[in-house]
Amino acid sequence: MQFGIFSVGDVTPDPTTGRTPTERERIKAMVAIALKAEEVGLDVFATGEHHNPPFVPSSPTTMLGYIAAQTERLILSTSTTLITTNDPVKIAEDFAMLQQLADGRVDLMMGRGNTGPVYPWFGQDIRQGINLAIENYALLHRLWREDVVNWEGKFRSPLQGFTSTPRPLDGVPPFVWHGSIRSPEIAEQAAYYGDGFFHNNIFWPADHTKRMVELYRSRYAHYGHGTAEQAIVGLGGQIFMRRNSQDAVREFRPYFDVAPVYGHGPSLEDVTDQTPLTVGSPEQVIEKTLKFREYAGDYQRQLFLVDHAGLPLKTVLEQIDMLGEEVVPVLRKEFAVGRPAEVPEAPTHASLLKAQEVAV
Amino acid sequence: MKLVVVSAGLSVPSSTRLLGDRLAAAVGRRTPVDVQVVELRELAVEIAHNFTNGFAGRSLSAAIDAVTGADGLIVVTPVFSASYSGLFKSFFDVIEPDALAGRAVLLAATGGTARHSLVLEHALRPLFAHLKTVVVPTGVYAASEDWGAEGLDARIERAAGELAGLMSGLSGARPGEKASDGFAEVVPFEERLAALRA
Numbered sequence: 001m002q003f004g005i006f007s008v009g010d011v012t013p014d015p016t017t018g019r020t021p022t023e024r025e026r027i028k029a030m031v032a033i034a035l036k037a038e039e040v041g042l043d044v045f046a047t048g049e050h051h052n053p054p055f056v057p058s059s060p061t062t063m064l065g066y067i068a069a070q071t072e073r074l075i076l077s078t079s080t081t082l083i084t085t086n087d088p089v090k091i092a093e094d095f096a097m098l099q100q101l102a103d104g105r106v107d108l109m110m111g112r113g114n115t116g117p118v119y120p121w122f123g124q125d126i127r128q129g130i131n132l133a134i135e136n137y138a139l140l141h142r143l144w145r146e147d148v149v150n151w152e153g154k155f156r157s158p159l160q161g162f163t164s165t166p167r168p169l170d171g172v173p174p175f176v177w178h179g180s181i182r183s184p185e186i187a188e189q190a191a192y193y194g195d196g197f198f199h200n201n202i203f204w205p206a207d208h209t210k211r212m213v214e215l216y217r218s219r220y221a222h223y224g225h226g227t228a229e230q231a232i233v234g235l236g237g238q239i240f241m242r243r244n245s246q247d248a249v250r251e252f253r254p255y256f257d258v259a260p261v262y263g264h265g266p267s268l269e270d271v272t273d274q275t276p277l278t279v280g281s282p283e284q285v286i287e288k289t290l291k292f293r294e295y296a297g298d299y300q301r302q303l304f305l306v307d308h309a310g311l312p313l314k315t316v317l318e319q320i321d322m323l324g325e326e327v328v329p330v331l332r333k334e335f336a337v338g339r340p341a342e343v344p345e346a347p348t349h350a351s352l353l354k355a356q357e358v359a360v
Numbered sequence: 361m362k363l364v365v366v367s368a369g370l371s372v373p374s375s376t377r378l379l380g381d382r383l384a385a386a387v388g389r390r391t392p393v394d395v396q397v398v399e400l401r402e403l404a405v406e407i408a409h410n411f412t413n414g415f416a417g418r419s420l421s422a423a424i425d426a427v428t429g430a431d432g433l434i435v436v437t438p439v440f441s442a443s444y445s446g447l448f449k450s451f452f453d454v455i456e457p458d459a460l461a462g463r464a465v466l467l468a469a470t471g472g473t474a475r476h477s478l479v480l481e482h483a484l485r486p487l488f489a490h491l492k493t494v495v496v497p498t499g500v501y502a503a504s505e506d507w508g509a510e511g512l513d514a515r516i517e518r519a520a521g522e523l524a525g526l527m528s529g530l531s532g533a534r535p536g537e538k539a540s541d542g543f544a545e546v547v548p549f550e551e552r553l554a555a556l557r558a
Contacts (some may be wrong), residue, residue: 182541188548266409
């Protein structure tokens with residue numbers, strides 16, 4: 001099973017000091033977080049993509065390429081890549097380039113984006129969000145698999161005799177996850193292609209996670225990619241840890257209370273009770289994370305959100321240290337217990353290359 | 361059949377709740393109903409949190425399930441600033457679009473003066489038309505003076521009769537059917553792709 005970090009990339013004032021990091025500081029902090037993830041033995045770093053303040057990561061492959069140059073094992077991913085407003089041709093090119101540079105340590109997660117104005121800023125219409133995701137991905141899928149593509153669709157200018165370069169490394173397209181909180185069409189899309197499905201599993205109760213994962217699994221089997229149990233599932237999670245759980249609550253509360261997305265709402269206690277958020281000791285994080293399996297089945301990838309709401313970099317790096325030293329080793333061991341042998345690991349470049357060689 | 365009263369009254373005891381109870385009792389005299397009352401006052405904080413956090417807490421979730429699963433609704437609001445109260449509107453704002461489509465609804469309101477009685481027609485009726493509910497013709501407005509005057513009883517009886525009739529008729533045609541959310545019946549992906557190629 002893979003473990004990692006996913007970052008939204010928000011620039012948020014630290015509520016305890018009132019200080020807002022500069023964009024440069026935040027960008028460099030994201031890089032430091034990724035490097036720390038590799039250092040402590042995590043498997044994945046994923047960055048969000050946003051095109052409006054207060055977010056910095058508008059150009060994920062630039063950032064991930066920079067990280068790739070400084071890492072050796074870390075898988076570089078996204079959370080998410082906007083399949084609606086990006087040109088699928090540019091996604092094909094950018095991520096194939098990144099994949100070549102990173103020796104295959106790349107996958108990506110498709111998402112639609114829920115910021116209304118971003119669509120018109122990129123010449124699109126949010127009401128076509130699902131259709132954009134379907135058509136754009138269908139094109140991207142072909143661009144990575146067919147050397148010469150002739151194509152015509154509703155949303156993009158036609159292509160005649162187009163070859164996306166560079167070609168995917170070893171002829172193996174990067175593995176794709178599709179992320180969605182509550183749109184059954186996207187679970188269906190992921191299942192249709194035999195791609196992975198990722199649920200962010202944060203901020204809200206887990207019932208959407210359960211429904212979406214169940215739908216994806218059953219449709220994955222329907223399309224003949226394997227059994228429902230063999231479908232490739234990734235989940236998010238949000239944590240804040242200190243050795244002593246009371247210290248974690250005390251330190252995190254000022255950030256929680258005014259956080260973007262969920263601040264000024266129910267208490268930290270209510271949200272930890274009703275959603276997958278864990279604020280407490282490493283043991284509590286382990287205990288709650290292991291329960292995700294109860295509603296999602298045996299799954300392949302667990303990403304944690306640790307760096308938002310204005311938490312200082314030092315604190316975030318301490319979280320990742322604890323993840324690497326105390327939490328993930330136990331999770332790896334415990335998630336392996338009772339896991340059926342036929343449940344696969346998350347696809348990597350190496351495993352996809354091997355599968356391709358076997359197929360040929 | 362299941363009848364749910366949504367009361368946005370704030371005081372305890374509340375004349376808004378009282379009007380809701382009287383309407384429910386009048387419906388119950390005409391047709392057998394299980395009555396459940398949703399007091400929005402008790403849900404005010406969870407409704408606000410649904411706005412800030414995007415999900416319903418446990419009590420609010422149960423109330424939404426009750427309302428969306430009802431065969432008939434009696435909705436009662438006090439008049440605030442010439443309209444329904446903000447709390448009343450907020451409750452319906454956090455319910456999924458179309459979740460109330462086809463439900464039989466009786467509109468009612470209370471106020472300090474009869475001058476606001478048309479709030480039923482210019483505020484509540486358009487709201488429940490937007491929610492695609494089927495609203496009975498008679499709405500019941502009770503001003504303070506109505507509680508000591510003739511006429512309120514007759515309006516309650518007439519409106520209750522209309523709701524009882526509508527619930528029976530609608531329930532026969534559409535027994536507690538929930539709007540499709542795309543999970544029960546998935547549109548196969550080839551169909552979605554084909555629709556874009558067309």
